[in-house]
């Protein structure tokens with residue numbers, strides 16, 4: 001096994017445990033079936049880091065996914081403007097709004113997972129474990 005430190009950004013994108021950056025954070029590799037979308041192992045399979053640090057830990061992810069959704073909405077709206085152009089003379093504003101909202105809704109399963117990964121990364125530092133030791 002190579003003894004290199006996996007990149008932080010890459011470990012977030014690959015949804016790995018923040019403590020070792022190797023163990024998978026979700027039981028299912030794919031988001032389908034959606035029923036098992038947020039199923040997580042109790043402990044990391046590599047370093048035994050607890051995945052749910054305290055009861056109800058992931059309630060705070062609502063704020064993270066809200067921020068991610070607003071950012072995605074803004075990005076897709078600006079992208080629409082740059083690609084197709086917006087005008088107040090036709091309905092293009094509503095098309096842009098509709099397509100942006102659709103994109104955000106379609107990406108919601110990934111946003112939910114990513115917000116959990118980011119949230120756990122805020123509390124668990126690489127190689128140090130949780131900062132919420134009880």
Ligand SMILES: [Zn+2]
Pocket residue numbers: 017018019020021022023044045046047048049
């Ligand atoms: Zn781990």
